[in-house]
Amino acid sequence: MDSVIVKMIDNVKLRNSTLIVGLPGIGNVGKITADYLIDKMKAKKFADVFSYHLPPQVLINNDARAKLVRNELYYKKRKEGDILIFTGDFQGLTSQGQYEISYRILEMSRDLNVKEVITLGGYQIGKLVEIPRVLGSYTNEELKEKVEKLGVIFSKSEPGGGIVGGAGLFLGMGYELFNLPGICLMGETSGYFSDPKSAKQVTKVLLEYLKIKIDTKELDEKVKEIEEITNKIVENQPEERREDLGYFG
Amino acid sequence: MDSVIVKMIDNVKLRNSTLIVGLPGIGNVGKITADYLIDKMKAKKFADVFSYHLPPQVLINNDARAKLVRNELYYKKRKEGDILIFTGDFQGLTSQGQYEISYRILEMSRDLNVKEVITLGGYQIGKLVEIPRVLGSYTNEELKEKVEKLGVIFSKSEPGGGIVGGAGLFLGMGYELFNLPGICLMGETSGYFSDPKSAKQVTKVLLEYLKIKIDTKELDEKVKEIEEITNKIVENQPEERREDLGYFG
Amino acid sequence: MDSVIVKMIDNVKLRNSTLIVGLPGIGNVGKITADYLIDKMKAKKFADVFSYHLPPQVLINNDARAKLVRNELYYKKRKEGDILIFTGDFQGLTSQGQYEISYRILEMSRDLNVKEVITLGGYQIGKLVEIPRVLGSYTNEELKEKVEKLGVIFSKSEPGGGIVGGAGLFLGMGYELFNLPGICLMGETSGYFSDPKSAKQVTKVLLEYLKIKIDTKELDEKVKEIEEITNKIVENQPEERREDLGYFG
Amino acid sequence: MDSVIVKMIDNVKLRNSTLIVGLPGIGNVGKITADYLIDKMKAKKFADVFSYHLPPQVLINNDARAKLVRNELYYKKRKEGDILIFTGDFQGLTSQGQYEISYRILEMSRDLNVKEVITLGGYQIGKLVEIPRVLGSYTNEELKEKVEKLGVIFSKSEPGGGIVGGAGLFLGMGYELFNLPGICLMGETSGYFSDPKSAKQVTKVLLEYLKIKIDTKELDEKVKEIEEITNKIVENQPEERREDLGYFG
Numbered sequence: 002m003d004s005v006i007v008k009m010i011d012n013v014k015l016r017n018s019t020l021i022v023g024l025p026g027i028g029n030v031g032k033i034t035a036d037y038l039i040d041k042m043k044a045k046k047f048a049d050v051f052s053y054h055l056p057p058q059v060l061i062n063n064d065a066r067a068k069l070v071r072n073e074l075y076y077k078k079r080k081e082g083d084i085l086i087f088t089g090d091f092q093g094l095t096s097q098g099q100y101e102i103s104y105r106i107l108e109m110s111r112d113l114n115v116k117e118v119i120t121l122g123g124y125q126i127g128k129l130v131e132i133p134r135v136l137g138s139y140t141n142e143e144l145k146e147k148v149e150k151l152g153v154i155f156s157k158s159e160p161g162g163g164i165v166g167g168a169g170l171f172l173g174m175g176y177e178l179f180n181l182p183g184i185c186l187m188g189e190t191s192g193y194f195s196d197p198k199s200a201k202q203v204t205k206v207l208l209e210y211l212k213i214k215i216d217t218k219e220l221d222e223k224v225k226e227i228e229e230i231t232n233k234i235v236e237n238q239p240e241e242r243r244e245d246l247g248y249f250g
Numbered sequence: 251m252d253s254v255i256v257k258m259i260d261n262v263k264l265r266n267s268t269l270i271v272g273l274p275g276i277g278n279v280g281k282i283t284a285d286y287l288i289d290k291m292k293a294k295k296f297a298d299v300f301s302y303h304l305p306p307q308v309l310i311n312n313d314a315r316a317k318l319v320r321n322e323l324y325y326k327k328r329k330e331g332d333i334l335i336f337t338g339d340f341q342g343l344t345s346q347g348q349y350e351i352s353y354r355i356l357e358m359s360r361d362l363n364v365k366e367v368i369t370l371g372g373y374q375i376g377k378l379v380e381i382p383r384v385l386g387s388y389t390n391e392e393l394k395e396k397v398e399k400l401g402v403i404f405s406k407s408e409p410g411g412g413i414v415g416g417a418g419l420f421l422g423m424g425y426e427l428f429n430l431p432g433i434c435l436m437g438e439t440s441g442y443f444s445d446p447k448s449a450k451q452v453t454k455v456l457l458e459y460l461k462i463k464i465d466t467k468e469l470d471e472k473v474k475e476i477e478e479i480t481n482k483i484v485e486n487q488p489e490e491r492r493e494d495l496g497y498f499g
Numbered sequence: 500m501d502s503v504i505v506k507m508i509d510n511v512k513l514r515n516s517t518l519i520v521g522l523p524g525i526g527n528v529g530k531i532t533a534d535y536l537i538d539k540m541k542a543k544k545f546a547d548v549f550s551y552h553l554p555p556q557v558l559i560n561n562d563a564r565a566k567l568v569r570n571e572l573y574y575k576k577r578k579e580g581d582i583l584i585f586t587g588d589f590q591g592l593t594s595q596g597q598y599e600i601s602y603r604i605l606e607m608s609r610d611l612n613v614k615e616v617i618t619l620g621g622y623q624i625g626k627l628v629e630i631p632r633v634l635g636s637y638t639n640e641e642l643k644e645k646v647e648k649l650g651v652i653f654s655k656s657e658p659g660g661g662i663v664g665g666a667g668l669f670l671g672m673g674y675e676l677f678n679l680p681g682i683c684l685m686g687e688t689s690g691y692f693s694d695p696k697s698a699k700q701v702t703k704v705l706l707e708y709l710k711i712k713i714d715t716k717e718l719d720e721k722v723k724e725i726e727e728i729t730n731k732i733v734e735n736q737p738e739e740r741r742e743d744l745g746y747f748g
Numbered sequence: 749m750d751s752v753i754v755k756m757i758d759n760v761k762l763r764n765s766t767l768i769v770g771l772p773g774i775g776n777v778g779k780i781t782a783d784y785l786i787d788k789m790k791a792k793k794f795a796d797v798f799s800y801h802l803p804p805q806v807l808i809n810n811d812a813r814a815k816l817v818r819n820e821l822y823y824k825k826r827k828e829g830d831i832l833i834f835t836g837d838f839q840g841l842t843s844q845g846q847y848e849i850s851y852r853i854l855e856m857s858r859d860l861n862v863k864e865v866i867t868l869g870g871y872q873i874g875k876l877v878e879i880p881r882v883l884g885s886y887t888n889e890e891l892k893e894k895v896e897k898l899g900v901i902f903s904k905s906e907p908g909g910g911i912v913g914g915a916g917l918f919l920g921m922g923y924e925l926f927n928l929p930g931i932c933l934m935g936e937t938s939g940y941f942s943d944p945k946s947a948k949q950v951t952k953v954l955l956e957y958l959k960i961k962i963d964t965k966e967l968d969e970k971v972k973e974i975e976e977i978t979n980k981i982v983e984n985q986p987e988e989r990r991e992d993l994g995y996f997g
Contacts, residue, residue: 004346053349053350055345056414059413065404067387067422070412140813164805169814172816173806173815177818178755185814301598302595303594306663307662310660315638316667500848502844555912556916565932568920
């Protein structure tokens with residue numbers, strides 16, 4: 002079998018399009034953001050992506066129906082430029098898997114007239130913060146300047162090191178091997194749990210950059226749910242340890 | 251060498267056939283069931299499957315004869331629809347191995363006019379039960395309804411998560427990549443040892459669904475053997491721990 | 500690069516030949532035996548085998564010269580039937596590596612008119628014995644009977660389980676995929692160190708079977724060296740533990 | 749995607765050239781030396797090498813710009829013979845990765861008229877020394893004699909074992925599969941941190957061998973920085989442990 006199998010549901014033609022990559026990862030920030038966008042924009046799935054680089058299993062939904070683990074491609078046509086969203090259940094299990102899946106989707110993106118790539122992720126800071134900042138990395142000056150105006154921080158010291166996984170590879174391979182300019186938007190997150198608060202900040206920047214007019218209200222509901230859980234955890238900590246959790250709420 | 255090598259023993263033509271997948275796994279439920287069916291139906295082996303995704307070794311039988319580890323395909327012709335059974339010594343060692351072996355057999359199944367796939371496995375509950383239930387997952391409503399009438403439980407909450415390995419992949423890939431409807435039958439099992447009691451329940455459902463008229467007496471003998479062993483284990487536990495073992499016998 | 504690269508040193512034509520496989524493994528029994536045979540028969544190397552399934556390194560000899568890790572093929576022409584010996588620095592690092600290297604050499608063997616394969620190894624018993632027995636496994640009745648007459652034990656219970664690595668794969672794949680009859684000769688060994696005493700017993704059987712007239716004196720010297728070391732270890736054990744080491748000398 | 753992707757920046761033609769390999773590794777000696785040479789000789793990059801055998805990530809520089817992890821090829825034309833330098837962010841993650849990247853670069857080297865290969869590395873001795881020696885290994889007597897005159901030590905006992913990674917593979921595969929004579933220069937290093945002092949000794953030998961006239965002053969500055977750090981560590985050790993650190997300064 003091919004290492005990556007794309008099963009087309011719909012043969013779409015896009016123009017002047019932006020590829021958005023939001024996969025599971027740190028604080029699940031990328032995936033929450035991508036899912037929200039798909040849901041609220043009513044983006045339409047046009048391809049399932051299967052691969053032996055994903056875990057060998059099916060997931061079972063509430064109705065006991067089995068679904069082979071997958072990545073997915075969605076699109077939304079707009080006069081300001083079409084939107085292409087890549088998300089999924091898992092990232093590739095190995096280095097080779099990560100590269101091969103990203104490469105295959107970038108090949109498709111070329112045929113779908115993608116002009117830029119925006120990857121989404123979490124930036125782990127190991128503590129809770131009231132309003133997570135959105136940190137950025139880039140491969141193109143012009144894009145950087147545009148999102149810098151929207152409050153994204155391109156810091157010398159942060160994020161040090163690197164960006165691992167799809168959020169890094171789509172950015173780096175897109176630029177080096179497919180001539181695609183790109184930015185990565187990373188929401189600060191404790192990294193300890195699924196973090197809709199961080200995703201909300203990333204979503205706001207993304208919506209503004211793409212000139213999409215949808216609200217982030219439903220993310221607030223998810224934030225509330227998570228906060229109730231984390232507040233309980235904080236309350237159950239002895240007084241002196243609360244500060245260590247870095248929670249200023 | 252090819253990653254999966256099918257060595258044909260007999261060139262069979264099947265029609266209107268059902269693929270049954272019973273590989274080693276949790277409680278060995280799938281394999282016990284497949285072996286029993288092969289034995290009692292006098293199904294005939296028509297292909298050996300070798301792969302570098304299986305462990306690099308031979309097994310040695312009682313006579314000191316060496317046998318390369320393998321998977322196997324059996325068939326049984328019937329006027330109600332032919333039966334194809336896939337079983338083996340091991341499952342693929344890696345994710346890629348799991349996918350490649352399943353994919354190769356599904357390719358063959360297409361040529362053998364397989365119309366549906368039934369995968370067998372154990373569902374680990376971590377305790378002993380008197381009469382294990384048979385839980386199901388599905389990719390096709392019609393099949394689901396048929397086996398639901400036979401007592402299979404398609405629960406919202408169970409089995410949560412997913413089905414890992416061949417029992418999951420044949421179901422998921424069969425549906426997504428080969429257009430094959432399917433169900434997975436999972437016998438509840440402690441998961442601590444080879445579990446013929448769980449296999450017996452799965453076998454009963456399978457026989458009824460396929461309208462095969464063989465008894466399950468010999469499975470009862472295996473159940474007795476295992477129960478003698480597990481009873482001893484329970485007796486050797488201090489009184490207060492027996493309940494934890496969840497044994498209601 | 501190809502996964503296995505055979506670098507021919509000499510283009511040999513063999514007839515009526517026997518393939519002997521002696522690779523590093525338990526007690527190093529297979530490799531010691533192969534090396535001894537090569538040395539005493541003055542077998543000639545005709546091919547180096549390199550592979551990315553071997554460790555990524557060079558070995559450095561006493562003279563500081565670097566040698567890429569490799570497997571090697573030797574031959575000896577004889578009127579009783581030619582001899583082909585496969586040995587090397589390492590076995591493949593992964594399951595796929597083990598299979599691919601064995602398969603490639605078996606392909607070559609077919610072109611070199613190999614009529615049978617004899618694999619050599621150690622059988623770990625976890626204790627020292629005065630005279631290690633030679634245990635056998637087989638894929639062909641006739642070969643089994645021949646070596647049984649030479650004292651090789653084909654036991655129902657031993658070796659239980661299986662034979663892992665090249666000693667198993669050349670036997671199993673040779674038989675299933677290349678139609679080559681074969682036997683595996685395993686010298687009992689503690690498995691705790693390189694074991695020339697076990698190798699000597701295997702060598703004796705092999706020489707007799709192949710009607711090769713060389714002595715095993717030099718192996719005795721190696722045995723003495725190792726025994727001096729192990730005797731010291733035994734002497735340094737408290738009295739009551741000596742028996743546990745299973746040393747009857 | 750191909751396992752190794754070479755992105756040419758400049759189509760160079762070299763003649764009578766020497767391939768120098770300095771990758772990250774023990775004490776980072778190889779990489780420090782290669783980087784210094786590139787910097788001081790003003791060598792020009794002519795190819796980026798990407799691979800799914802490298803980690804799946806981008807690195808982020810001080811300016812927040814993302815760079816896909818890579819290996820790199822530099823060249824410098826000279827009338828004494830051209831210089832080709834291979835360096836990079838990481839070595840291949842797996843055995844197969846190490847082999848495939850080395851093999852691909854050696855293929856390119858053949859087309860670039862490489863006549864010899866010099867690999868650079870650290871030789872871990874587990875303690876600090878005042879003046880690290882440069883140890884050598886070789887595949888060609890003539891080259892060995894040349895560098896032996898420059899003080900490189902080709903010892904019977906050191907380096908025992910082997911040379912792992914690119915420093916070993918370029919040497920071993922270069923010789924066996926590309927007919928390229930070669931030497932490996934290893935600077936003694938504690939191996940506990942990045943070691944410019946060791947790299948300086950290797951650099952000196954290399955410059956002399958290649959008849960390159962650049963100084964090693966800037967390496968001295970790096971040595972000073974590291975020494976300040978390690979001196980502090982030594983001072984913070986209790987008196988009796990200082991000797992264990994093997995520091996004779």
